[in-house]
Amino acid sequence: MRLPDQLKETPSQTAGPYVHIGCFPRMCGIEVYEHEIGADMVSDATRGERIEIRGTVYDGTGAPLRDALIEIWQADAEGRHPGRGDPRGLADPAFTGFGRSAGDPDTGEFVFQTIKPGRVPFKDGKPMAPHITFWIAARGINIGLHTRMYFPDEEAANAEDPVLGRIELKSRIPTLIARPEAPGVYRFDIRLQGEGETVFFDI
Amino acid sequence: MRNSPGGLPGAFFARDRDQHPPAYAPGYKTSVTRSPTKPLIALDNTLSEMTGPVFGHDRLGPLDDDLILNFAKPGELPVGPRIVVHGRVLDENARPVPGALVEVWQANAGGRYRHRKESYLAPLDPNFGGCGRCITDEEGWYRFRTIQPGAYPWPNGPNDWRPAHIHFSVFGHGFAQRLITQMYFEGDPMIWKCPIVRTIADPAAVERLIAPLDWANTIPMDARAYRFDIVLRGRRSTLFENRLEGN
Ligand SMILES: [Fe+3]
Numbered sequence: 499m500r501l502p503d504q505l506k507e508t509p510s511q512t513a514g515p516y517v518h519i520g521c522f523p524r525m526c527g528i529e530v531y532e533h534e535i536g537a538d539m540v541s542d543a544t545r546g547e548r549i550e551i552r553g554t555v556y557d558g559t560g561a562p563l564r565d566a567l568i569e570i571w572q573a574d575a576e577g578r579h580p581g582r583g584d585p586r587g588l589a590d591p592a593f594t595g596f597g598r599s600a601g602d603p604d605t606g607e608f609v610f611q612t613i614k615p616g617r618v619p620f621k622d623g624k625p626m627a628p629h630i631t632f633w634i635a636a637r638g639i640n641i642g643l644h645t646r647m648y649f650p651d652e653e654a655a656n657a658e659d660p661v662l663g664r665i666e667l668k669s670r671i672p673t674l675i676a677r678p679e680a681p682g683v684y685r686f687d688i689r690l691q692g693e694g695e696t697v698f699f700d701i
Numbered sequence: 702m703r704n705s706p707g708g709l710p711g712a713f714f715a716r717d718r719d720q721h722p723p724a725y726a727p728g729y730k731t732s733v734t735r736s737p738t739k740p741l742i743a744l745d746n747t748l749s750e751m752t753g754p755v756f757g758h759d760r761l762g763p764l765d766d767d768l769i770l771n772f773a774k775p776g777e778l779p780v781g782p783r784i785v786v787h788g789r790v791l792d793e794n795a796r797p798v799p800g801a802l803v804e805v806w807q808a809n810a811g812g813r814y815r816h817r818k819e820s821y822l823a824p825l826d827p828n829f830g831g832c833g834r835c836i837t838d839e840e841g842w843y844r845f846r847t848i849q850p851g852a853y854p855w856p857n858g859p860n861d862w863r864p865a866h867i868h869f870s871v872f873g874h875g876f877a878q879r880l881i882t883q884m885y886f887e888g889d890p891m892i893w894k895c896p897i898v899r900t901i902a903d904p905a906a907v908e909r910l911i912a913p914l915d916w917a918n919t920i921p922m923d924a925r926a927y928r929f930d931i932v933l934r935g936r937r938s939t940l941f942e943n944r945l946e947g948n
Contacts, residue, residue, distance in 0.1 A: 503795075504793045504794060504795070504935065505792075505793050505794075505795050505932045505935075506717065506720050506793070506906070506909070506932060507717060507720050507721075507793060507932050507933065507934055508720075508871075508880060508882055508909060508910070508931045508933070509721050509722070509882060509901050509906045509907070509909065509910060510721045510722065510880060510882055511722070511881070511882045511883040511897060511898075511900075511901075511910070512729070512731075512732075512881075512883075512897060512900075513868065513870070513881045514897075515816075515818060516814045516816045516818075516819065516868075517806070517868070517881075518816065519806040519807075519814060519815060519816055519830075519831050519832050520804045520805060520806030520834075520868055520870055521804060521806075521870060523830065523832045526816050526817065527815075528815060528831070528832055530762075530764070530765070530771045530772055530830050531761075531762060531765060531832075531834070532762050533760045533761075535756065535760065535802070535804075535834075557734040557735050558733075558734035558735070558736075558738075559734050561734075563735070565818075567881075569879070571749070571752075571753065571754065571876045572749075579748060579749070579752040580755075581752060581753055581754040581755045582753050582755050582800075582874050582875075583748075583752035583753060583874060584752050594754060595754060596753075596754035603817075618748050618749055619747075619748065620747055621745065626749075631749050631750065631876055633876065633879050635881050636735065637731050637735075638729070638731030638732045638733075638735035638736075639724070639732070639735050639736075640721070640722035640723065640724055640726055640729070640732055640736075640900050641722060641724065642879055642880070642881060643737065644750075644877075646749075661744060661747070664742055664743075664744065665742060670739075690734075690735050690736065690737055691734060691735070691736060691737055691738050695737060695739055696737075697742055698737050698742070699741060699742050699743075700715075700716065700718075700741035700742065700743045700744065701716075701744045701746060701750045701877045
């Protein structure tokens with residue numbers, strides 16, 4: 499429970515237009531870091547079906563964001579999270595679960611090379627449909643936005659997914675379902691506002 | 702990471718959105734077309750939000766936290782006031798967050814960023830890149846050495862300026878803890894004029910982004926120090942009301 503003497507969370511501020519300097523310095527010609535964080539999610543040893551996710555973040559005028567930071571977090575092929583906090587034991591050591599993309603500086607398109615996640619239990623223990631958690635920060639976004647991508651070829655699992663089930667306006671559910679673009683390639687466009695506005699979560 | 706009696710992490714406390722700027726803040730013009738108009742859908746944390754990646758020290762280089770040296774040519778130094786910026790990453794329960802990834806980026810002493818989209822007439826500093834990163838220690842401490850950034854003008858209103866600031870990206874223990882913010886400097890009269898600062902309604906919340914001069918940690922004949930503590934969301938003490946099936 500929340501105690502009365504708790505500290506307050508530090509307020510968010512926009513990432514601004516130059517988030518690349520901090521998170522993708524190589525894109526700015528700043529050769530300081532040997533490894534860029536979130537660049538490689540998989541290796542040859544990673545278990546599971548290889549997939550590619552492509553997408554673009556659009557503003558309310560339909561213009562692509564060319565300055566966004568997009569991060570994803572997901573379970574491995576067996577539905578276990580790498581890293582920290584999964585009580586069910588070790589996930590695939592050859593999978594990071596975490597990806598970061600800046601999007602193309604001209605088109606805004608982001609790309610992730612990853613694997614299709616397995617099913618993760620909801621808090622009642624029943625499996626959620628396979629999904630990938632997204633977080634978007636950019637100039638003009640005052641506090642990072644959380645959403646989820648689901649898979650178009652998982653109709654039965656999506657239909658019983660407890661999170662999708664929370665969305666009362668059923669016509670908004672397709673905003674969370676990627677489109678198949680080619681074998682193993684999914685498109686997940688994110689619309690911040692207006693027609694087809696993506697569902698964002700308060701998590 | 703043992704955060705609760707059972708060794709299992711609990712869900713994060715609901716975010717207190719009054720501490721944060723709203724998505725739509727028309728004084729900051731870019732937010733007008735980049736703010737969702739529909740309410741966020743409330744989602745109790747699942748494992749997908751409670752868990753998070755681990756960033757190992759092995760991924761970091763020895764100068765990653767030293768912006769004074771990490772881009773400078775051998776034998777040269779960047780121009781501007783030398784400072785140390787340090788503090789602790791804590792959660793709302795006042796517990797340290799060890800192993801948090803802290804990334805920073807900033808303009809140089811003249812207020813100029815090293816970025817192809819930047820057009821301010823102040824010059825680049827050939828010895829300053831403007832990025833740094835580190836991982837908090839067991840007590841949640843982080844520390845950077847850098848150059849105090851300059852203020853700069855930006856296209857918003859007819860004459861808007863950003864107060865001197867350092868951008869911070871913080872990654873704690875769960876994806877739901879993710880936070881990007883900015884640190885300001887004590888005593889800067891420009892803070893309260895800034896439309897981005899003013900997206901935050903509560904002046905007491907703004908105050909928590911203003912780093913005081915930390916005189917005790919000033920390095921004589923070398924660098925002044927500023928102290929900036931960061932608070933991430935805290936967790937409830939139990940994982941779920943019901944046990945996970947099959948575990
Ligand atoms: Fe800035």
